[in-house]
Amino acid sequence: MSKMLSVFSPTYATHIASLPPLFLLPLFTALCFFILLLMFIQWGHTNERKLPPGSMGWPYIGETLKLYTENPNSFFSNRQKRYGDIFKTHILGCPCVMISSPEAARIVLVSQAHLFKPTYPPSKERIIGPQAIIFHQGAYHLKLRKLIQASFLPSAIRGSVSKIEKIVLRFLPTWENCSINTLQEMKGYAFDVAMISVFGDNQDVQEMKKIKFWYQCLEKGYNSMPLDLPGTPFRKAIKARKLLNEALRKLIKKRRDNEKHGGGLLGALLSAKDQKLSAHNLTDSQISDNIIVVIFAAHDTTASVLTWVFKYLHDNGDVLEKVTKEQEEIQRRISRDGRCGLTWDDTRRMQLTNRVIQETLRTASILPFTFREAVEDVEFGGYLIPKGWKILPLFRSIHHSEEFFPQPEKFDPSRFEMPPRPNTYMPFGNGMHSCPGSELAKLEMLVLLHHLTTTYRLSLSLSLYVGLPLHVCLIVYI
Ligand code: HEM
Numbered sequence: 001m002s003k004m005l006s007v008f009s010p011t012y013a014t015h016i017a018s019l020p021p022l023f024l025l026p027l028f029t030a031l032c033f034f035i036l037l038l039m040f041i042q043w044g045h046t047n048e049r050k051l052p053p054g055s056m057g058w059p060y061i062g063e064t065l066k067l068y069t070e071n072p073n074s075f076f077s078n079r080q081k082r083y084g085d086i087f088k089t090h091i092l093g094c095p096c097v098m099i100s101s102p103e104a105a106r107i108v109l110v111s112q113a114h115l116f117k118p119t120y121p122p123s124k125e126r127i128i129g130p131q132a133i134i135f136h137q138g139a140y141h142l143k144l145r146k147l148i149q150a151s152f153l154p155s156a157i158r159g160s161v162s163k164i165e166k167i168v169l170r171f172l173p174t175w176e177n178c179s180i181n182t183l184q185e186m187k188g189y190a191f192d193v194a195m196i197s198v199f200g201d202n203q204d205v206q207e208m209k210k211i212k213f214w215y216q217c218l219e220k221g222y223n224s225m226p227l228d229l230p231g232t233p234f235r236k237a238i239k240a241r242k243l244l245n246e247a248l249r250k251l252i253k254k255r256r257d258n259e260k261h262g263g264g265l266l267g268a269l270l271s272a273k274d275q276k277l278s279a280h281n282l283t284d285s286q287i288s289d290n291i292i293v294v295i296f297a298a299h300d301t302t303a304s305v306l307t308w309v310f311k312y313l314h315d316n317g318d319v320l321e322k323v324t325k326e327q328e329e330i331q332r333r334i335s336r337d338g339r340c341g342l343t344w345d346d347t348r349r350m351q352l353t354n355r356v357i358q359e360t361l362r363t364a365s366i367l368p369f370t371f372r373e374a375v376e377d378v379e380f381g382g383y384l385i386p387k388g389w390k391i392l393p394l395f396r397s398i399h400h401s402e403e404f405f406p407q408p409e410k411f412d413p414s415r416f417e418m419p420p421r422p423n424t425y426m427p428f429g430n431g432m433h434s435c436p437g438s439e440l441a442k443l444e445m446l447v448l449l450h451h452l453t454t455t456y457r458l459s460l461s462l463s464l465y466v467g468l469p470l471h472v473c474l475i476v477y478i
Helices: 002-006 010-017 021-048 064-069 072-083 102-111 122-128 138-151 154-175 182-199 205-222 233-257 264-271 284-315 317-336 344-348 351-364 395-399 413-417 438-455
Strands: 086-091 094-099 116-118 179-181 372-374 378-380 383-385 390-393 457-461 473-477
Touching (some): 064 072, 064 086, 072 086, 072 094, 072 395, 094 102, 102 390, 122 205, 122 233, 122 284, 138 284, 154 182, 154 344, 154 438, 179 182, 182 205, 205 233, 205 284, 233 264, 233 284, 264 284, 284 317, 284 351, 284 438, 284 457, 317 344, 317 351, 317 438, 344 438, 351 438, 372 390
Antiparallel strands (some): 086 094, 116 372, 179 473, 378 383, 457 473
8 A cells, every 4th residue: 555655756746747648548547457456455355254144225324214114123033034143234324233143142242242342322421421331341340340230139139128119019009090101100110219229218308309300301311312402302411411410429429428328339339449549439420420320221121121011911811810829829928927028038939920020021122132343353253343343132033033932922931930041041131241230120020010919900901002012001909
């Protein structure tokens, strides 16, 4: 390449200008030929390390329109049938490689995870906060991960059962004998559980109200068009983010001034000490960004899964009956023991209910895929994934594979009587970025289902929106 450029150096240019025009034409032709040859060699080189099969669609828009106009399930499954478990496409302005084999997903998320970094649009980073765990890799990620994971291990949350139960018992009477928008109500419930997990349960009510209010304003703009213009939901979300930060900073200062730092994840993050420094390990903004991301990751997901649980219980009366029997048996045990509430051990006895949750997580696959980005050119399954390309492990396709889950469209909790084959079941992801809140999510679903099935009878009328039970009405009566 440097040789080619030297042809145009000033000395050559002067020399060429002095040549008679007759000599100029063959020289120009030779130059063009040389450039074409170089391009051909370059093209041949790319082909040698060939890209995965698939179509990149139209220039720039790629296959984005197809993804939005086709049913997303068919979009992925049609291409998988045509090209196999690894195929390329171009969506939302990015060249992407989709993968739907458990082995390939494991390589991306676990064994070669250092070659594939998490990736999100910059607008999401602005709203959540750039220092949040989900945007990082390496030492900083590891440090945060240890702290967050420790707060949500079974040993850390087993004492939360009665606190979660209190929240359930506060919500349930408000649903009695009326029709509710299930997703909205589940969001309210999961949000309150997230708040006590993050801030502990002895909180100043006014302070929590303020945080909740700004958080909800922020959330409204999260999925909006990232247009930073006056009046847009995105601009409002950015403003709410600043005010939320102020509220969190005040709370952090108050807790730092108090030797004990308080409970919940916030207490754990404040108590984190660097081995070398005896001072605070995480800055205020690192703490607020991670508090916000945990609230964000914790409540929408759990609320969606619970909504799907209701839908599947509605569609499968026999399963609902068995779940109710299991929960009534646990209730009888509680009365026999003279206890007045659930314990962690009770929740471990809810085996069928747990399988219902597992099967819901598989069938609904509420997070159908995740995004990573190749940090360098990567040789992958005989193909080249160029640096900067996105790579998407398709959890949903794996969960709906006939090979791993026979009759995949059937809701059948009994399939989880046997553990699934390794790397075929990833509702909480896999590897370094897998979900640290999976046990809390399952716990809050079990506690809610216990009280719902033992105290009430459900009558569900579904109004589906493009196959999603966004407006499920739940009529609860004693
Ligand atoms: C049923 C409910 C939930 C589902 C289905 C779910 C699913 C997931 C998945 C698939 C990932 C991995 C994303 C990736 O690899 O890119 C993840 C990450 C994460 N989840 Fe959950 N999650 C749920 C509930 C929760 C809860 C209750 C918490 C709160 C503690 C939580 C906190 C997080 C965090 C902080 C991460 C990022 C971890 C990291 O980047 O290292 N999630 N979740």
